[in-house]
Amino acid sequence: MTKVQHPISNYQCVSCGTEYEIEPFRYQCDCGENLDYIYNYNLIKRSWSKQTLAENPDRSHWRYLPLLPVQNVPENRSLQVGGTPLISFPEIANEFQIANFYIKDDTRNPSGSLKDRASDIGIQHATELGEETIVAASTGNAAASLAALSAFYGKKAVIIAPASAPKAKLTQILQYGATLILVKGSYDDAFDLSKKVVEKYGWYSRSTGINPVLSEGKKTVALEIAEQLNWKVPDKVFVPVGDGCIIGGVYKGFYDLLQLGWTSRIPKIIAVQAEDSAAIVTALMHDRSIEPVKAKTIADSISVDMPRDGMKAIRAVRKSGGFGVTVTDDEILSAQKDLASSSGIFAEPAASATYAGFLIALNDGKVKKSDEIVILITGSGLKDIPAAQKKISIPDPITPDLDHFKEAIYFIS
Amino acid sequence: MTKVQHPISNYQCVSCGTEYEIEPFRYQCDCGENLDYIYNYNLIKRSWSKQTLAENPDRSHWRYLPLLPVQNVPENRSLQVGGTPLISFPEIANEFQIANFYIKDDTRNPSGSLKDRASDIGIQHATELGEETIVAASTGNAAASLAALSAFYGKKAVIIAPASAPKAKLTQILQYGATLILVKGSYDDAFDLSKKVVEKYGWYSRSTGINPVLSEGKKTVALEIAEQLNWKVPDKVFVPVGDGCIIGGVYKGFYDLLQLGWTSRIPKIIAVQAEDSAAIVTALMHDRSIEPVKAKTIADSISVDMPRDGMKAIRAVRKSGGFGVTVTDDEILSAQKDLASSSGIFAEPAASATYAGFLIALNDGKVKKSDEIVILITGSGLKDIPAAQKKISIPDPITPDLDHFKEAIYFIS
Numbered sequence: 001m002t003k004v005q006h007p008i009s010n011y012q013c014v015s016c017g018t019e020y021e022i023e024p025f026r027y028q029c030d031c032g033e034n035l036d037y038i039y040n041y042n043l044i045k046r047s048w049s050k051q052t053l054a055e056n057p058d059r060s061h062w063r064y065l066p067l068l069p070v071q072n073v074p075e076n077r078s079l080q081v082g083g084t085p086l087i088s089f090p091e092i093a094n095e096f097q098i099a100n101f102y103i104k105d106d107t108r109n110p111s112g113s114l115k116d117r118a119s120d121i122g123i124q125h126a127t128e129l130g131e132e133t134i135v136a137a138s139t140g141n142a143a144a145s146l147a148a149l150s151a152f153y154g155k156k157a158v159i160i161a162p163a164s165a166p167k168a169k170l171t172q173i174l175q176y177g178a179t180l181i182l183v184k185g186s187y188d189d190a191f192d193l194s195k196k197v198v199e200k201y202g203w204y205s206r207s208t209g210i211n212p213v214l215s216e217g218k219k220t221v222a223l224e225i226a227e228q229l230n231w232k233v234p235d236k237v238f239v240p241v242g243d244g245c246i247i248g249g250v251y252k253g254f255y256d257l258l259q260l261g262w263t264s265r266i267p268k269i270i271a272v273q274a275e276d277s278a279a280i281v282t283a284l285m286h287d288r289s290i291e292p293v294k295a296k297t298i299a300d301s302i303s304v305d306m307p308r309d310g311m312k313a314i315r316a317v318r319k320s321g322g323f324g325v326t327v328t329d330d331e332i333l334s335a336q337k338d339l340a341s342s343s344g345i346f347a348e349p350a351a352s353a354t355y356a357g358f359l360i361a362l363n364d365g366k367v368k369k370s371d372e373i374v375i376l377i378t379g380s381g382l383k384d385i386p387a388a389q390k391k392i393s394i395p396d397p398i399t400p401d402l403d404h405f406k407e408a409i410y411f412i413s
Numbered sequence: 414m415t416k417v418q419h420p421i422s423n424y425q426c427v428s429c430g431t432e433y434e435i436e437p438f439r440y441q442c443d444c445g446e447n448l449d450y451i452y453n454y455n456l457i458k459r460s461w462s463k464q465t466l467a468e469n470p471d472r473s474h475w476r477y478l479p480l481l482p483v484q485n486v487p488e489n490r491s492l493q494v495g496g497t498p499l500i501s502f503p504e505i506a507n508e509f510q511i512a513n514f515y516i517k518d519d520t521r522n523p524s525g526s527l528k529d530r531a532s533d534i535g536i537q538h539a540t541e542l543g544e545e546t547i548v549a550a551s552t553g554n555a556a557a558s559l560a561a562l563s564a565f566y567g568k569k570a571v572i573i574a575p576a577s578a579p580k581a582k583l584t585q586i587l588q589y590g591a592t593l594i595l596v597k598g599s600y601d602d603a604f605d606l607s608k609k610v611v612e613k614y615g616w617y618s619r620s621t622g623i624n625p626v627l628s629e630g631k632k633t634v635a636l637e638i639a640e641q642l643n644w645k646v647p648d649k650v651f652v653p654v655g656d657g658c659i660i661g662g663v664y665k666g667f668y669d670l671l672q673l674g675w676t677s678r679i680p681k682i683i684a685v686q687a688e689d690s691a692a693i694v695t696a697l698m699h700d701r702s703i704e705p706v707k708a709k710t711i712a713d714s715i716s717v718d719m720p721r722d723g724m725k726a727i728r729a730v731r732k733s734g735g736f737g738v739t740v741t742d743d744e745i746l747s748a749q750k751d752l753a754s755s756s757g758i759f760a761e762p763a764a765s766a767t768y769a770g771f772l773i774a775l776n777d778g779k780v781k782k783s784d785e786i787v788i789l790i791t792g793s794g795l796k797d798i799p800a801a802q803k804k805i806s807i808p809d810p811i812t813p814d815l816d817h818f819k820e821a822i823y824f825i826s
Contacts (some may be wrong), residue, residue, distance in 0.1 A: 070812045085493035152757030163810035168798045174805035177754025183813035193813040343591025344565030382795035390589035397576035400596035400606040
């Protein structure tokens with residue numbers, strides 16, 4: 001009897017290289033490090049081409065099913081995750097004298113962040129494993145996302161988050177009907193507890209840096225960028241980095257496409273971290289292994305002491321020939337305002353960090369005139385209004401008549 | 414010489430029926446009431462069909478250009494307004510024993526609300542008239558939307574809003590770099606001032622109920638619903654109503670499609686208002702003209718004393734055979750939570766009102782078993798977190814260990 005070939009050949013540890021059979025599902029390597037999904041690209045190519053993809057009417061990220069670690073598209077339902085716009089800004093490109101400037105606007109996902117990509121694929125994976133309860137540690141976006149998609153698919157979501165998470169994200173989680181456990185401590189404390197909870201209760205884990213499915217979900221953003229640019233990949237992609245899962249996914253997406261022969265190279269991937277939460281960029285700069293930091297930044301989504309997907313992040317930058325950049329909180333908040341007023345896209349601080357990082361790289365001569373740049377906007381500014389209020393001031397109200405109007409408005413002489 | 418035929422034949426007053434030539438552009442009828450755009454459907458049909466539309470790769474609402482009151486699609490740029498998902502919820506349909514239940518999720522627009530449709534078309538119209546400064550009175554969403562799209566297109570936006578508008582919306586407006594004038598008073602005071610400002614300074618007005626372009630922009634939501642349902646329109650569409658501009662647009666969209674012969678009927682359109690801001694529904698119920706109220710509701714986006722597009726709203730309901738429903742603030746807030754936890758869609762109070770209205774209509778026997786229902790979700794819950802916090806409570810943080818976890822989580826015995 002011939003064994004049926006599987007589009008995924010096996011798991012491989014990103015650290016020690018150990019390989020594992022694809023079934024049963026496993027979270028991590030015995031060495032404690034994270035796993036990669038290894039695809040059988042030749043097999044995938046036999047039944048999937050740019051042409052068959054172009055003919056697929058599904059605009060969500062489920063159009064990339066052959067490159068996803070699940071068997072099926074969720075039955076009869078989609079909250080339309082992914083399919084977010086890649087928007088060209090010729091004026092910004094002109095201003096900075098570069099070839100092209102694009103924003104991938106992932107604030108347009110159902111819960112307002114890129115994390116919906118991982119939650120959507122993760123929940124389908126849980127369903128295929130017969131799991132009904134899903135637990136996640138998160139600084140906020142992943143939790144809000146898991147809560148939203150769990151509400152949609154009728155799953156139970158248990159969220160463990162630091163008490164300091166922005167109120168908007170906590171409100172989202174509770175509105176979606178998830179069970180919320182706040183911990184006294186940091187994201188790292190929440191993460192450690194979630195790991196123990198998964199071990200004790202056997203629930204499905206949607207925690208970054210444990211579950212290899214999640215970076216596979218996040219990679220769909222790279223698949224979309226490439227397809228939206230008609231398979232001509234950009235030169236540099238700026239990615240906000242906390243745990244390292246998104247950037248690991250971005251690399252994996254471009255890597256997959258190169259293996260399929262659909263693209264000719266992988267773009268340089270640039271890791272942007274907040275100055276005081278920069279474990280990964282520090283390791284990159286000093287060419288050493290990752291050491292924990294005591295994270296402190298207004299960009300809560302990338303505030304991480306010990307990155308849980310650090311190896312994938314380092315690999316993404318090194319293998320793509322990219323680099324790391326750090327940005328201060330003040331640079332992040334200024335970039336948020338500049339970005340919103342020049343593009344019409346209102347990004348949360350962590351997402352705005354990519355624009356701040358782009359400006360610094362430009363200043364440092366690390367962006368070329370011929371460059372086509374993409375910055376990833378991973379979360380909506382509406383998720384943290386108190387942060388966004390730091391660089392603006394709400395004016396005093398006036399009596400509603402023309403005289404007071406004339407006084408109040410500054411550009412009429 | 415033959416006169417070139419224009420796809421728009423003329424303007425017509427919704428009240429006295431007076432017709433005006435299509436050029437020059439005019440805001441209102443000499444009688445003070447609002448105008449409709451009258452299209453030459455036979456001319457449009459000559460060069461536009463369901464087939465040519467299906468072949469248009471543009472997923473934004475610009476795909477409906479032949480039915481829009483502008484000459485061209487904005488050159489080389491789109492912030493991707495419209496193209497929002499229409500999501501089917503078989504479980505909700507099952508629960509309430511109706512044929513189908515759909516949510517049109519317009520929170521997925523660039524600034525998080527349906528208003529982006531009107532701003533996008535309005536700004537293009539201003540551009541075609543050579544106008545650079547655009548002024549709007551708004552309770553928040555229209556303002557945030559105008560600010561976002563003006564940032565994108567490089568226009569000057571001047572916003573006049575009541576000081577009571579939610580902080581998130583004011584923050585958005587300022588982040589996008591618009592000029593914000595807050596007035597001591599209500600939306601109606603802001604509206605009156607905006608009218609005087611337009612008269613005095615000659616700027617383009619994006620105020621609802623003055624400018625007939627805006628309901629034409631908003632109608633694209635109806636065009637999308639029909640196309641997404643493959644031109645088989647639903648039975649009932651629930652629409653939140655403040656000024657009446659959205660519901661007027663929804664009717665106009667379905668009306669246009671019927672005239673083109675692309676659909677066979679207009680769905681019944683149901684106006685949902687907050688109990689203490691119900692000028693339009695009150696007029697409908699007592700079959701009399703609209704009288705101003707003293708509006709008071711948590712649903713700021715539909716808090717209106719005197720509806721500025723009241724005539725179009727009344728027409729939408731009457732001509733479609735629909736009806737009006739009022740909902741209390743408590744019903745709105747409960748519906749917000751129910752909707753989020755059963756659908757994964759987090760809506761602001763005004764948008765949640767449609768779900769509350771649907772539940773009431775169902776209870777009153779006004780929804781049939783055979784009904785295919787669409788509710789419009791017009792704005793994101795992230796825009797008013799304080800309101801969304803009224804029906805939830807953020808739990809106290811715990812010490813991050815398994816014992817405290819077990820104590821905190823309620824469904825583990």
